[in-house]
Amino acid sequence: MDLAYYYELWRGMMLSKDPMLEGWQVFFVRFYQAFLENDRWLQYLKGAGTTLYVTAMALCIGVALGVLVAVIRTAHDQQRPGNRNFVLGVINLVCKVYVTIIRGTPMMVQILIMGMVIFSSSRNYTLVGALTLGINSGAYVAEIIRGGLMSLDPGQMEAGRSLGLNYFDTMRFIVVPQAFKAILPSLGNEFIVLLKDTSMISVIGGQELIKAARDVINRTYDAMFPLLGSAFVYLVLVLIFSYLQGILERRLRQSDRR
Amino acid sequence: MKLMKKLGALLLALTMAVALAACSDTGSNPSQPGGGEGEPSKSVESAEPNQGGEPAAFTTIEEGKLLMCTNAAFPPYEMTDDSGNVIGIDPEIAQAIADKLGLELVIDDIDFDAALISVQENRHDVILAGLTYREDRDLVMDFTDSYATGYQVIIVNEGDDRIAGTNDDLELIDKDGNKLEDIQIGVQRGTTGETFCQGAHGVDHVTSLDNGSVAVQALINGQVDCVVIDKGPAEEYVKNNPGLTILEAEYVIEDYCAAVDEGNTALLNAINGALNELIADGTVQKIMDRYISAG
Numbered sequence: 204m205d206l207a208y209y210y211e212l213w214r215g216m217m218l219s220k221d222p223m224l225e226g227w228q229v230f231f232v233r234f235y236q237a238f239l240e241n242d243r244w245l246q247y248l249k250g251a252g253t254t255l256y257v258t259a260m261a262l263c264i265g266v267a268l269g270v271l272v273a274v275i276r277t278a279h280d281q282q283r284p285g286n287r288n289f290v291l292g293v294i295n296l297v298c299k300v301y302v303t304i305i306r307g308t309p310m311m312v313q314i315l316i317m318g319m320v321i322f323s324s325s326r327n328y329t330l331v332g333a334l335t336l337g338i339n340s341g342a343y344v345a346e347i348i349r350g351g352l353m354s355l356d357p358g359q360m361e362a363g364r365s366l367g368l369n370y371f372d373t374m375r376f377i378v379v380p381q382a383f384k385a386i387l388p389s390l391g392n393e394f395i396v397l398l399k400d401t402s403m404i405s406v407i408g409g410q411e412l413i414k415a416a417r418d419v420i421n422r423t424y425d426a427m428f429p430l431l432g433s434a435f436v437y438l439v440l441v442l443i444f445s446y447l448q449g450i451l452e453r454r455l456r457q458s459d460r461r
Numbered sequence: 462m463k464l465m466k467k468l469g470a471l472l473l474a475l476t477m478a479v480a481l482a483a484c485s486d487t488g489s490n491p492s493q494p495g496g497g498e499g500e501p502s503k504s505v506e507s508a509e510p511n512q513g514g515e516p517a518a519f520t521t522i523e524e525g526k527l528l529m530c531t532n533a534a535f536p537p538y539e540m541t542d543d544s545g546n547v548i549g550i551d552p553e554i555a556q557a558i559a560d561k562l563g564l565e566l567v568i569d570d571i572d573f574d575a576a577l578i579s580v581q582e583n584r585h586d587v588i589l590a591g592l593t594y595r596e597d598r599d600l601v602m603d604f605t606d607s608y609a610t611g612y613q614v615i616i617v618n619e620g621d622d623r624i625a626g627t628n629d630d631l632e633l634i635d636k637d638g639n640k641l642e643d644i645q646i647g648v649q650r651g652t653t654g655e656t657f658c659q660g661a662h663g664v665d666h667v668t669s670l671d672n673g674s675v676a677v678q679a680l681i682n683g684q685v686d687c688v689v690i691d692k693g694p695a696e697e698y699v700k701n702n703p704g705l706t707i708l709e710a711e712y713v714i715e716d717y718c719a720a721v722d723e724g725n726t727a728l729l730n731a732i733n734g735a736l737n738e739l740i741a742d743g744t745v746q747k748i749m750d751r752y753i754s755a756g
Contacts, residue, residue, distance in 0.1 A: 241543035323582035408571035418541045421534045421674045
């Protein structure tokens with residue numbers, strides 16, 4: 204019942220190299236010191252909170268950027284031949300450069316550049332990390348959304364327009380709902396990657412889940428349980444995420460004729 | 462089509478505005494625009510470090526606060542406690558200095574190599590991280606007077622007698638005094654130990670790890686043959702990990718200092734003044750004793 208009592212007892216036996224000590228007791232001591240002693244699990248919890256916060260922030264930035272870039276790129280690419288818009292071309296080029304740079308450089312390098320070069324005088328590591336992740340995610344989300352928009356038959360847009368809807372109403376009521384359903388799986392993929400990538404902001408000082416685990420490792424000199432524990436937390440978070448995504452997909456499928 | 466263009470432009474402008482606002486929000490600290498090179502204009506050059514009393518007028522990045530960075534995996538100089546606070550010798554000395562200067566101490570725990578850069582970038586006022594004085598570091602930051610002496614020592618697994626000590630060239634040698642060729646040394650990234658070992662044995666024989674405790678775990682796992690690190694943390698690691706031992710030989714003797722950005726003379730003098738008072742009245746010694754002999 205009293206775990207702390209056994210922890211102290213068996214830990215003492217470990218220190219004195221007692222031959223009576225059994226494997227599962229060592230296991231318990233290591234588990235206890237990784238999570239339960241001094242309420243260390245609270246630190247993991249706090250770290251997980253930061254992880255979720257960063258994910259949410261990055262998600263918002265990423266989706267906003269992604270939608271913007273995707274709409275611009277699609278609008279540019281779907282212009283009628285001979286009817287090119289110069290301004291749109293320039294904006295499209297900017298978007299292309301953005302996507303190319305972000306997709307062409309490693310996440311880790313982007314975080315280090317943001318943390319140590321661009322925002323080198325900011326001490327709000329978590330926010331810098333979230334911003335970096337958001338900008339990174341935006342490039343991938345943009346390509347996913349662009350894929351969805353481009354995959355629709357142009358006839359959908361033409362039909363909408365010829366019924367008297369303007370561009371935005373056609374987008375809102377006809378194109379986007381269909382495209383959204385198609386891109387949902389890959390969008391979910393991207394969000395899961397984003398959630399896991401938050402672990403990288405610890406390199407610029409972000410106080411998230413992995414940082415908490417590493418702090419415990421530095422105090423206990425035992426890496427196994429803190430790392431396995433944080434892996435487990437990530438897994439649980441991703442499972443929750445996929446579950447929610449599953450619900451959404453089911454709801455969107457309700458109108459399908461099957 | 463026209464409407465869409467307008468809206469697109471509006472969106473773009475909005476994004477930029479938001480991005481700019483974010484920049485100014487996180488990056489701006491009214492008193493400190495970027496590089497500190499030209500900063501000492503406000504300072505009074507003549508401030509004697511030992512004058513006591515009133516040091517020269519100094520500025521900190523955030524008014525009323527002393528921002529300190531460290532890497533809290535360097536016991537007993539700095540480590541974290543179970544509520545995530547940074548504790549140890551350096552934080553206590555910094556607290557004492559901040560009290561003397563009438564500032565509030567703020568500590569950030571980041572990677573050691575990032576901490577070195579952070580002070581130069583004016584993200585933090587001062588670094589206290591068991592930082593060794595080195596000439597090449599002095600080129601980019603200003604060091605205070607030394608408050609402690611450290612040694613680089615060699616940790617090995619008990620019963621491993623391949624390494625006998627070091628020679629004058631800082632090379633690890635065996636019993637017969639020959640340089641050990643086939644050896645893997647674990648060090649902490651960005652430390653003087655790393656510099657010395659890479660110089661003596663070449664980059665291929667040195668494994669640089671995030672912090673001392675990871676290096677020690679690599680040693681326990683057998684991924685490296687020995688760990689070269691400062692004596693203070695080494696003793697702490699050996700105490701907590703049965704099966705490790707410190708070799709008798711002292712590798713290099715070093716001075717621990719705090720450091721501020723290059724050219725920030727006013728702050729340097731202020732910290733030096735406070736530090737020397739603390740050394741003189743025995744406060745520093747008291748802090749050291751509490752952490753080092755208590756073990």
